[in-house]
Amino acid sequence: MPSSKSALGILPLVLISLSVCISALERNYSSGRLEDAFPELRALSDPKSRIPPIYGGQDFGRCCMSAVSSFITIVNGSLQYNDTDKSIAISQRDSFENASSQFPCTARYDHRPNGTARVQVSYQWCANNCGGWQHSKSGELNQWVGPFVGFILPAIVFCLAIPRRRKLLVSAWFFDAPIDRISNIIKIPFIALIAAILVTIDTITWLSICLALAGPMLLSGIYEAYLDSRMLSYLYNKVENGQLTIDMRARILYLILAGNLDLEFFSPGDGPEDTAWKHVEELTDGLRIYPSPRQHPAIGEAPINVVTLHQDLITSTKTRLRTMLACQYSFGSTVGAPVVFFAGAFVYTLVDTLTKLGDNDTAHALAFGMWWMVIPHVAIVSGLLLAGNNPNTLEGVIGRKGNADDHAIFKVFGLVYESRYRPAWMWFRGRSKRDWTRKLLDTYSIVSSSGSDIDMEQFRKATELSISDWVTVFVIVGLLILVPFSLAFTTSYSTPVIGLSCRSMTFLIYALSQLWLVALWVLTFSLYIHHPYWGYFWYPLVVFGGCGAVFTSIGGTMMQIIGVYRNCKCLLPIQHWGNPNDQTMLTISKNARETIVEANTFWKGTGGGAIAFLGLICYSGWWYQRRLKGVFRELVEKIDQSARAQ
Secondary structure, eight states, rough: OOHHHHHHHHHHHHHHHHHHHHHHHBBBOTTTOHHHHHHGGGGGGGGOOSSSSTTTTOOOOHHHHHHHHEEEETTTEEEEEOOTTTTTEEEEEEHHHHSSSSTTOOOOOOOOOOOOOOEEEEEEHHHHSSOOOBBOOTTTTHHHHHHHHIIIIHHHHHHHTTTTTTTEOOOOGGOOOOSSHHHHHHHHHHHHHHHHHHHHHHHHHHHHHHHTTTTHHHHHHHHHHHHHHHHHHHHHHHOOOOOOOOHHHHHHHHHHHTTBBBBSSSOBBBOTOEEEEEHHHHHHHOOOOSSSSSOOTTTTTTOHHHHHOOHHHOOOOOOOOHHHHTSSSOOOIIIIIHHHHHHHHHHHHHHHHHTTTTTTHHHHHHHHHHHHHHHHHHHHHHHTTTSOOOOOHHHHHHTOOOOOOOBBBBBTTSSSSSSSBBBBGGGGGGHHHHHHHHHHHHSSSSSEEEEEEEHHHHHHHHHHHHHHHHHHHHHHHHHHHHHHHHHHHHHHTTTTSSSOOHHHHHHHHHEEEEHHHHHHHHHHHHGGGGGGHHHHHHHHHHHHHHHHEEEIIIIHHHHHOOOOTTTTTHHHHHGGOOOOOOOOOEEOOSSSSHHHHHHHHHHHHHHHHHHHHHHHHHHHHHHHHHHHHHHHHHHHTTTTTTOOOO
């Protein structure tokens, strides 16, 4: 009996504790003031931003609170919802009324799958009460620091590895000031600042160009890589079968390494005999078995025994070819290592974003990071090519005094390399190598007026891509462009409100502009390019596509980082933009269950897929280049093996 009495004595304490816990889970409506039940609403009494909403002074957290305060009231100690107002809606009301739940306008992801209550307003209400846009807040690092450090800075590193022809000149005057006087030492920081600004402008300009012409760069690079593979395969078969003369073998190998240089250009002060083509010809002249550009003898002409008479020249040729190949930067140092660091940083960012599943800014920042992976793709393609980027390599092999081309466009844009030769722009490299192959064929195909060289005809067929070859090239280029686009588009499209809107439309316009430019580049391989008026149509079309790409890539990224996309219009799917009185409901609260569900569904898959695809492309590029380099070195060593001697 004493034990039962003690149990009865404890029961009131248990009931009191339960009532206290239950009351703690309920909000206090006794005062009749919303600010007492929802302390977060007290922020509405704070002064608004002095920045006009049209210049970024809007605050969507405040808009959310305003919608909540106008939709709910406290009547006789109970919470009432104004359901007659169809422009505002609050879902998951049990969570909203629970004091232990986060307030939806200021909520953050707390690993609860149901999130918080969702506050929605109609577009018309949003436009009337929350016009303008909200600039990124300095304290919200995921709004601006994350995207900038996560993908913009790494992309700059990659774009610097992409070969180019010209750059913004930084005068030597900035570095020639003597430091023997105090006055000059005082000037140095200011001079260095100006030089740094110029370099920054140059880097941003080149980054914009790389983004604008990513499609043509990829197409030209893949085409050149395909030509390299076909020429090496052709040459390997000829060497194994004891065909082709030594000079032709060397000529094709030189073509592979120097085919990215302007074919017929010569510097001011030089003559028509000082072109890259003429100098490569001179390197192989001593290996000819016949004195003129022929592979077959004239009537009664005896061949020269090159292997016996010119063994030293053969050895020198092997050394030159090996040296030119070895002078290139390794794929691992220029592309591979940056990809590893980029992938590591991206994985960290992805893992970090999984702790913020209910945040739309994080979702869109992840999407932009995946979209910018097109720059590493261009760097990978440019890094796997066999032709060196620095024309001074050939100039050193030639070893002849010449005049460097110092012509600067508008005295502002000078050449990257001080050399008598000019490397082609990345988007024209494939065409440049094609021009070299055609020059070789035009020079050596004719045996006599009655026929052509069989070996050269086979070389022509080997370097002319069939329809299936072009399909392969297009598929590779399409994957390199469209996979980053698809992953980014899927992430932004599926972030509530689900549908095509500002960010996803930015990605779509960029992808279409790249496909547009790729189509224009394909036309340059057709006969229509030789029409005298074709350039008047082609260049404006290229400028149109390039401007669209720059506006969406650079402009779109800046609008995302600054916060311009954080407005009512960008919360609305694009199909509703034409209706000014649209009543489509927009989510303006945070950490909603729908956002968490979509993030769990897409973020891991798209983010992981982007990293896996980048790693696959990098490994494939490294393997492909190592394979071609191995074949090239083998052919150099076999250049005089069983060569045709007559």
